[in-house]
Amino acid sequence: MIPRDGAGDRAAWVRHAAETLSAAGFEDARADAELLWCRASGEGRAMLALRHGEAAPIAALARFQAWLVRFTAGEPLAYLEGSTGFHGLEFLCDARALIPRADSEAVVELALSLMHPQRPARIADLGTGSGCLLLTLLHLRAAWRGIGVDRSLPALDLARSNALRLALEVRSSFAQADWLDGVPGPFELIVSNPPYVVPGEELGRGVAEHEPHAALFTPARDSMHAYRRILSAARTALAPGGILVFEIGAGRASELATLADALEWEECGRRRDLSGIERALAFRTRGSALP
Numbered sequence: 001m002i003p004r005d006g007a008g009d010r011a012a013w014v015r016h017a018a019e020t021l022s023a024a025g026f027e028d029a030r031a032d033a034e035l036l037w038c039r040a041s042g043e044g045r046a047m048l049a050l051r052h053g054e055a056a057p058i059a060a061l062a063r064f065q066a067w068l069v070r071f072t073a074g075e076p077l078a079y080l081e082g083s084t085g086f087h088g089l090e091f092l093c094d095a096r097a098l099i100p101r102a103d104s105e106a107v108v109e110l111a112l113s114l115m116h117p118q119r120p121a122r123i124a125d126l127g128t129g130s131g132c133l134l135l136t137l138l139h140l141r142a143a144w145r146g147i148g149v150d151r152s153l154p155a156l157d158l159a160r161s162n163a164l165r166l167a168l169e170v171r172s173s174f175a176q177a178d179w180l181d182g183v184p185g186p187f188e189l190i191v192s193n194p195p196y197v198v199p200g201e202e203l204g205r206g207v208a209e210h211e212p213h214a215a216l217f218t219p220a221r222d223s224m225h226a227y228r229r230i231l232s233a234a235r236t237a238l239a240p241g242g243i244l245v246f247e248i249g250a251g252r253a254s255e256l257a258t259l260a261d262a263l264e265w266e267e268c269g270r271r272r273d274l275s276g277i278e279r280a281l282a283f284r285t286r287g288s289a290l291p
């Protein structure tokens, strides 16, 4: 395992890691190897050149070696590090919940754009996972309170830890439920990023192997399964004028808009993610005014 050309030399280790990753089929093996080194050691990229030939700290090398094995097996960097950034906040993350994705920031942006910034609001985050949507909204809007709902108890534990870490435990609560079943409303805002991957659909490296299947996959061969259930239940859970904001998979915005229309919802906003994909859609019950 130790590279021949210098047991503790960081540059030799990064070269070795790049070869290992390349052999495992990673396309950007060199860049990945450098990133892995920087995150494992806490050093900046420049140190690779500046400290060329110098022995690296033993603790950093040990972490790098362990991470290299796991990363080569497809484990996401966020799970190795134990946290990841989302909308400017840091969230604990591990295999209990989906890793917060930058795409989901579109849900936060769309919800913020439709709601009054100062007026108090009760919000529900259905399928809260790490709690990233709920807690980001509460962090940005001091007058809001909210509940994170998930069917997974381990995910709820993680979300509670994130609420504590972000000092949002007083304005947030968490409950195990099947979407809105038994969840006390009403809410001015409901957000949800439900599972929308149809089994058999292609996913990024390591996603299906390491992230919870309950967070990814629709239970049936129907990517609209969760949306249909939430749209049906949300009508009575929303306060008058309340808004429902969904995240949706790439290329599925029109399918969701058609479904919502058939269930008597009116679209009131849409947002693209950073890649230009229509990622968040907002609805209100037909004929209601925005809050």
Ligand SMILES: C[S@@+](CC[C@H](N)C(=O)[O-])C[C@H]1O[C@@H](n2cnc3c(N)ncnc32)[C@H](O)[C@@H]1O
Pocket (backbone or CB within 6 Å): 097, 098, 099, 100, 101, 104, 126, 127, 128, 129, 130, 131, 132, 133, 149, 150, 151, 152, 155, 177, 178, 179, 193, 194, 195, 196, 214, 215, 216
């Ligand atoms: C795609 S993840 C979203 C996690 C987080 N909100 C985010 O955006 O990163 C979907 C979440 O929905 C939860 N979930 C799946 N089916 C559910 C159900 N019937 N009722 C409540 N939550 C459910 C999963 O456990 C998972 O945490």
